[in-house]
Amino acid sequence: MDSDLSARALDQLQTVFGYPAFRGQQKEIVEHVASGGDALVLMPTGGGKSLCYQIPALLRDGVGVVVSPLIALMQDQVDALAEVGVRAAFLNSTQTYEESMRIERLVRTGEIDLVYVAPERLMTQRCLDLFQASKIALFAIDEAHCVSQWGHDFRPEYIKLSILHEQFPDVPRIALTATADQQTRAEIALRLQLGDARQFVSSFDRPNIRYQIVEKANGRKQLLDFITTEHGSDAGIVYCLSRKKVEETADFLNENGIRALPYHAGMDYPKRSANQARFLREESIVMVATIAFGMGIDKPDVRFVCHLDLPKSIEGYYQETGRAGRDGMPASAWMAYGLQDVVLQRRMIDESEADETFKRVLSMKLDAMLGLCETLSCRRVRLLEYFGEQSTPCGNCDTCLIPPVSFDGTVPVQKLLSAIYRVDQRFAAGHVIDVLRGVETDRIKQWHHDSLSVYGIGSERTEAEWRAILRQAIAIGLITVDHEVYSSLKLTDAARPVLKGGQKVQLRQYQKPVKQKRAPGATSKPHVEMELSKSEQAIFEKLRWWRMETARAHNVPAYVIFVDATLREIAKAKPTSLQELRGVTGVGEKKLVSYGDEIVAIIMEMS
Template sequence: MSEIVSEPVSGRVHEQQSKALHILETVFGYSSFRGQQAEIVQHVVQGGDALVLMPTGGGKSLCYQVPALVRDGVGVVVSPLIALMQDQVDALAEVGVRAAFLNSTQTFDEAMQIERRVRSGDLDVLYVAPERLMTPRCLDLLEAAHISLFAIDEAHCVSQWGHDFRPEYIKLSVLHERFPNVPRIALTATADQQTREEIIHRLQLEDARQFVSSFDRPNIRYQIVEKANGRKQLLDFIESEHPDDAGVVYCLSRKKVEETAEFLKQSGINALPYHAGMDYAKRTANQSRFLREDKIVMVATIAFGMGIDKPDVRFVAHLDLPKSIEGYYQETGRAGRDGLPANAWMAYGLQDVVQQRRMIAESEADETFKRVLGVKLDAMLGLCETLHCRRVRLLDYFGQHGQQACGNCDICLSPPVSFDGTLMAQKLLSTVYRVEQRFAAGHVLDVLRGIDGERVKQWRHDQLSVFGIGSEYGEAEWRAVLRQVIALGLLTVDHENYSSLKLTEEAKPVLRGEQKIQLRQYQKPVKPKRTSSKSNYTETDLSTEEQTLFDKLRWWRVETARKHNVPAYVIFHDATMREIAKAKPSSLDDLRGVTGVGEKKLETYGTEIIALIQEISE
């Protein structure tokens, strides 16, 4: 009897798998799923709930877009990114998917038209902001429609401990209560174990299957440098490694965003500012230019970036220390979505540590939350000050243990010189103790180095036994030591008492000589030598003829995107055009086999591309 029952079930599964693969090939232009995509798609198609953790650029969107097309009804995508919904809808329209969005940017008549399409079953995918979704009108609309699935994008926004918390996300548990038979898939690129547990609890996904991909982004090179003159170091980095590339520069404050963007612009870099305090129209226009044009550097606060689909961002730079490894991973992950080499660069100094500690101390959060923020910041400092592979440290944070050194971060490529720093640490800790733990870093280092300034004399600290015991080293060297000692948890910064340095319990065994510590030797910042940005792309090198065709295709794409009013990558990714340039298809059938060319794009652009290839070949 069991065999008779299993046959139709097995047949239905096979039919669903075939349909999903057919949609992947004909709609999206890919011949096969990557990694866990096939398993996730099949699970959701069969009605299962899922929590998907997949790195930026790993193909999360296909995990809900394909099931939405396989299953009957409209797939509802909950997204916090109102500013990007239009681009996401345009990208789906380009491949022939009936998509729309509902958000506050629309007029009443526009929203009514979309609502009618939802009710009549005339849509495949609907994007909606969580605030809009929670309104009685929208919930009633969805109950009157046939829903294929709910996709909760950027699911880490539900975490109160996280870096992108959105209060409205907590209310999304209503989906499970009001639509118990509709599968839900929650997706994020960034979640440590605590955040994962919170997503599961708050979205009532206790029975959901978890799919956790590797957090490794091997194409990204991580580099953290000692901050001397941050803006000048940034300019040197861009000019030497990315003179003609798109990139994102993150700053902590709006003022610094404006100043840095202007500095880069004056230095010949095509830079634009972005922060929440800007005029909405100007901010939106800058974002649109970044997405639609090449070679633009966006200088922004963390208000910019989540959900950015631009595949050819070649670098992400930080001029200020991120608050957590989750934030750092999320932001750096916006580089190299196309899988090609990219850089994650950061300039970091003692003031960053002091500033972040002050922000935590002065926040209105309760003590429990402050402790969590402190632990996350400590982990970020550990990444900055590590003597070992940064990628291993990063993956270890997300629970991916036992990894080998990557050979592609600054630590691996140029291993730091470590030394027994016990004596230097003891001198520093003793000085903090002798000035009664009442003074900030600058004063402590002056005493340590024997700088008898007015303030040192005023407090008669030039009479202390520790005065000048570190005079053989300069301020930069001692600041590097101080930063590492803070990262090791031997000192803390008391922001309730003028940012004074205080000893911790962990400092006692070091002071008594019972514990030795290893430190990284200070290295003076050097200006990077200018290299060709093309040197990063050896695995995609094209012949002279292929490069000519690729360049022609890029110009064609720019003009086509302008006519369609969409970002260039929505037409075709660079990877697709490289493949076209190498394959030189002479017919529509030949072009059909190229990755990223689905039936709709073949129908829309195929004839133009073949004609362009023939024109160059003649």
């Protein structure tokens, strides 16, 4: 590799972005793309994907074009680049005609380094003609998993992006995503005509995130206990499946002293945008949202991501939980999960208008998600295994910290299967469990189910215990739910050997939900040291206050000025000159000029 190119890449990293060295595969990717090569990059959220196209765009002649579906966030992305001295702009539908003309002129004359454009805008003849008439350094296709019809964020317009290869064959392209299994990866390469591109696959592990999945009893109350116990004044995201649940959960949290905002596609655009802006710019806000929220959110200090409903796939779960702890500091991924989640997700697949092949893919993805929820082993191991990565128990998830108790569940499962069979596979979960427990209800008497041999054979277990057993039996494919006939439970072919005693079933022991307690200490070390002395903490708080006022004056999110990790490092280093401040991670030359004197003055004042 050209040593001059390598030196220039490092110089850009240090002087513009303020980082002392590349991380992981960043250096290799930057040099490959800057040399004119195509690349497909898989890197976890917070891993530094943006630098992989920003630095090559600065090194190459011309303008770097970033294709992104995130119109609502383009302004923030451009503002963040302006703060480090990179000339950037965007072209999208929010601009006036005059503003678009001005940006197009800058692109044509090469007076900017990067331009962000939505895929719909890119596909217009006007935009293609603009790029044909301009010197283009590279095309970066961000959130590339959107091209996959099997993925969780499919965007039809992404499929047309193969036009970049056809119309600009000599311009390097880099496709980037945080989430893609082998099948999605292959589809990205195929649809974007990146078959010859080098693939860079980083580790999917996020060791600073603690994964926790609890038995759902009263989901909202459990959520409140979790937030108040673990993350009282932190910023976080709570995902719900429906718009109604989003609104109700946000109201519930506000009523209980948690500052929460709703976000879903059914809201008016101005209100939705205002809530997103508040979440990005203010401290200690919890965003309650559907999956319409989150892609491209760069807020580094999100300390927790919660799910009140089961995600459809591990890809979706990984993408959503990955929005926590982008700064490398400890963060939580918490989920409340119960029988109704399984039934609802199965019903959504069965009732979708997708063809049978696609339904099979959705079912397989849901099975993998259920496997993660029901696993008796380390959640991180199971999660990474899904993406083809081997690992060892992390010591930092709930199943490592408090190992679940497993038991031979063959007999109770046989009782459950028998009860479903004896009621002619025509009744839903509640009725079947009532039969097992020997409950006297009008419905049981009406159908004479109190005279069945299975009536009362499971009276030793509570309703909650039977629901946990049923949920696991559905998860491992012994039982299915027929949504066309009143959500009735039916046996699958896989149930036969269990009923006949030829196959054992291992289950998780039901644990009665208890009030959230602070989890024991994690063994995984965060990437950034949190501990500050009393005097350092005082400096840190003063710097945060200064950052908040500065961000408000610049009308940008606080983290665009400096992230917490940089302020912590400044508080520890206590630089008393610009030269000493220059060595701090995250302080590039432009920020040194813009803010150096103010920071040094704060340090001197408090020393």
